[in-house]
Amino acid sequence: MTAQPKARRAEVHPSALRQQVFGIPVAALILFLVFADLMLAFPHIDLLISAMFYTPGSGFESLGRWWERSVYHSVEVFMVAVNVALIGLWLVKRITGQATLGFTGRKLLFLLCLLALLPGLVVNQVLKENWGRVRPINVIEFGGTLRFTPPFVVSDQGGGSFSSGHAAAAFYLVAVAALLFGSKSRWVLVAILYAGLVGLARMAAGGHYFSDVVTSAFLLLFGYMLLHRLFFGTQGDAAAPA
Numbered sequence: 001m002t003a004q005p006k007a008r009r010a011e012v013h014p015s016a017l018r019q020q021v022f023g024i025p026v027a028a029l030i031l032f033l034v035f036a037d038l039m040l041a042f043p044h045i046d047l048l049i050s051a052m053f054y055t056p057g058s059g060f061e062s063l064g065r066w067w068e069r070s071v072y073h074s075v076e077v078f079m080v081a082v083n084v085a086l087i088g089l090w091l092v093k094r095i096t097g098q099a100t101l102g103f104t105g106r107k108l109l110f111l112l113c114l115l116a117l118l119p120g121l122v123v124n125q126v127l128k129e130n131w132g133r134v135r136p137i138n139v140i141e142f143g144g145t146l147r148f149t150p151p152f153v154v155s156d157q158g159g160g161s162f163s164s165g166h167a168a169a170a171f172y173l174v175a176v177a178a179l180l181f182g183s184k185s186r187w188v189l190v191a192i193l194y195a196g197l198v199g200l201a202r203m204a205a206g207g208h209y210f211s212d213v214v215t216s217a218f219l220l221l222f223g224y225m226l227l228h229r230l231f232f233g234t235q236g237d238a239a240a241p242a
Contacts, residue, residue: 002133003134010068020124020229022229023225023229023230023242024225024226025225027237028218028221028222028225029222032218032222034216035218036049036151036152037046039150039151039152039211040151040152041126043148043149043150043151045160045210046136046148046150046151046209046210046211047136047141047145047148049209049210050136050142050180050203050206050210051142051210052207053203053204054136054142054206054207055141055214059137059143059206060136060137060204060205060206061144062201062204062205063137063204063205063206063207063237064205067086067201068201068204068205071197071198071201072198072201072202072205074168074198075166075169075170075198077169078169078173079115079169079172081222082173082176083111083112083115086103086108086112086176087103087108089103089108090103090105090108091242092101092105093105094100096108099181103174103180106127106231106232107179108230109231110179110227110228110231110232111176111179113227113231114172114220114223114224114227115154115169115172117223117227118168118172118219118220118223119160119165119169119172119216119220122166122219122223123164123165123216123219124164124168126163126240127140127162127163127164128160128162128163129160130154130163131154131155131159131161131162132149132154132155132156132157132158132159132160133149133153133155133160133162133212134146134148134149134155134156134157134159134161135149135159135160135161135207135208136161136203136206136207136208136209137158137205137206137207140204146159146237151209151211151212151215153161161208161209161212161218162211162215163188163211163212163213163215163219163229164199164202164207164211164212164213164215164216165216166198166202166207166208167195167198167199167208167216167217168216168219168220169211170194170195170198170199171195171216171217171220171221173194174188174191174195174220175193175220176191176194177190177226178193178224190213195217197216199216
């Protein structure tokens with residue numbers, strides 16, 4: 001008898017991962033799905049990470065500390081200051097005819113739409129107002145009275161943990177840096193570090209879980225890529241100064 005040929009192992013060609021769905025790379029979508037599956041399969045990862053900031057009998061001791069409050073309120077300050085500065089750059093372009101950092105009215109509209117749609121609408125109005133996930137500080141495991149639920153499971157407890165509004169706003173600053181200075185700029189790294197600090201502060205205060213912060217980061221990334229395609233088409237880095 002002739003030997004039967006071995007079944008070919010299914011392989012994913014690297015080029016397939018570079019394909020895009022509405023401007024979002026397939027690889028990024030797969031990474032988010034892997035993250036979501038991991039958190040659903042092992043939801044106690046969130047509890048384990050939050051427990052690092054919790055002291056039995058004392059609670060989340062970072063809550064109310066000067067550094068936690070400073071980071072918390074700095075997001076509001078940056079939101080106002082950065083967007084006023086962006087409008088100022090646009091006005092300079094309108095008055096002088098010269099685009100500082102290549103900043104145009106189209107880029108201003110792009111960023112304002114991103115801010116309104118992602119941190120404003122999707123995160124703060126749709127998810128936080130309707131998902132119902134209880135914050136760490138309120139669950140039984142950390143001295144509260146309500147039950148813990150995984151990040152991607154809707155709860156009927158009326159919580160506002162999923163996802164993080166402050167983290168979403170902080171990651172919006174990464175988008176601003178990328179558009180103004182280029183995606184490989186040092187300012188993008190600075191913005192990422194700041195957004196990470198905001199996420200850390202929210203977890204340390206018992207306001208959000210690890211998955212709340214990471215989900216907000218993914219949402220901002222996807223929103224940036226999708227709107228980038230709508231506003232700038234398939235051209236390269238629209239952030240490159242003109």
